[in-house]
Amino acid sequence: MKQKLKLNKVNFFPVSKPTISKQDILAVNKTLKNGWISSNGPEINKFEKEFSKLVSRKYSTTVSNGTAALEVAIKALGITKDDEVLIPNFTIISNALAVLRQQATPVLIDCNLENWNIKIEDIEKKITKKTKAIIITHIYSFPNDMDKILKICKKYNILVIEDAAELIGSNYKNKKCGSFGDISTFSFYANKQITTGEGGMISTNSVSLYEKCNSLKNLCFGSIDRFNHVDIGWNYRMTNMQAALGLSQLKNIKVTVKKKIEIGNRYYKELHKNKNIQILPPSNNYSKNIYWIIGILVKNKKINVKKITNKLLSFGIQTRPFFWPMNEQKIFKKLKIFDNKNNKYPNSQHLSRNGFYLPSYLELKNNEIDYICNIVNKVIR
Known part of the structure; x- marks a missing residue:
């Protein structure tokens, strides 16, 4: 007999929905009671430190979302309108937008049919004298074969942005996704393994890149005269409430x-x-x-x-x-x-x-x- 199912709240199966525990709610409520609700607060620093441990990076800085993470990362790496950046053709539009934001040129590479990631054998075909960087986005399920990609990038002296937004908690061989390349980016959207509602993270082992990202996400305030800004930045900060949720989710x-x-x-x-x-x-x-x-x-x-x-x-x-x-x-x-x-x-x-x-x-x-x-x-x- 053919199965029938009426659409209702009980038996409708959405593609995704977040898992929010009692501990998550308590963590957020605590920030409300303490008054730490904006981008200042103790949970921000704790979340960044604990996330760095998760992805085996020295430094991490929170941002407002995964797209913001890519935009800040691209600018922090010094990419300009004279540069080309290789990106997957099969990916979220944020990859291209981050490159275009700096007036640089995104250069597309097709995906493979084996695991739907970037087609590694096509990377060298797209490299020119203007190629400055590559965004390696892990798509859906499997990470890219990073050893092969990093070998190519080293050969041509290409900067690597690892977009690990979709594979938080995953490993490539014995290393955490998000631990590769010059800089890595993450998303904490509601359908991710860790959510803060909206939110993202940038991680790196370079203290100079870390400091640059911190400045760019925070309007590039002056170090001496605060409101004498030193560069074109953005207000891409995460709130302490979001960080409290992320920190709680990170534990699980x-x-x-x-x-x-x-x-x-x-x-x-x-x-x-x-x-x-x-x-x-x-x-x-x-x-x-x-x-x-x-x-x-x-x-x-x-x-x-x-x-x-x-x-x-x-x-x-x-x-x-x-x-x-x-x-x-x-x-x-x-x-x-x-x-x-x-x-x-x-x-x-x-x-x-x-x-x-x-x-x-x-x-x-x-x-x-x-x-x-x-x-x-x-x-x-």
């Missing part, structure tokens, strides 16, 4: 990652035999999949993905499409940022049109995952 990161892996492994067990679907495996030769999101790619080109996601929604299963490629963004086409005539990105195009997320929040029960997988296997066949 191992439990969160473990639960994410359990959810992902169950999805993989139920879906990987479906010949019309690609779901990434639990591990590869250098990392475990922590399944930040449960992404599936419909391989059969005859299947209409939009109809599939609408059908899943009728069963109470919310989905979300994959990233849209940078070269196909409406605003970038309008501004003629990228040369689409002479550069093609077939893998990014394929993923963006045929991939979507499934629910993966921590409260999902095994029988609910089984239900979702059962419906997915029925409608994608």
Whole structure:
């Protein structure tokens, strides 16, 4: 008999929802009672120090969100309008915006079809005399193969910005994601492993970069005359209330990652035999999949993905499409940022049109995952 499910608060499965514990609430309430509610407060410093330990960095500074982290990092590295910065074509638009903010030129690299990260074999093809840096964004589940990338960057003396927003708590080999390159950035949006509602972090081992980022996120106040500003900066500060939430959530990161892996492994067990679907495996030769999101790619080109996601929604299963490629963004086409005539990105195009997320929040029960997988296997066949 065909299963039916009415949409209601009980059996609607959103793609994501934050897990907020009683301890989290108490931590935030404490800042309210103490009056430490703005960007000054003891939790800010504690959060930065504890996060540095998590990602094996010497220094970290909080910011208002992950996009702000990228913008501050790019400027702190001294990137200007004469520079080119390599970025993935298959990623969030923030990567390109951070480069454009400094009037530099973003140069796109296609993704691979194995784990959806940047196509490493194409990196050297895009390097020119103007190439100053590369943004390495870990996409969805697996980290990039950092050893190979760092070798290329060392050869050409290219700065590395590691965007680890989606893989907080994950490892590349025996090292933490976010511990590589000159500077790394993170997001604490509501769907991340650690959330502060909105928020982000910049981490580095360089004291000069750390001090520059601290200044840029805080309007570049003067050291002698406070309101005589020394550079063009931003008000990208995090509040002490947010830091209190982040600090509380940080204490549970191992439990969160473990639960994410359990959810992902169950999805993989139920879906990987479906010949019309690609779901990434639990591990590869250098990392475990922590399944930040449960992404599936419909391989059969005859299947209409939009109809599939609408059908899943009728069963109470919310989905979300994959990233849209940078070269196909409406605003970038309008501004003629990228040369689409002479550069093609077939893998990014394929993923963006045929991939979507499934629910993966921590409260999902095994029988609910089984239900979702059962419906997915029925409608994608």
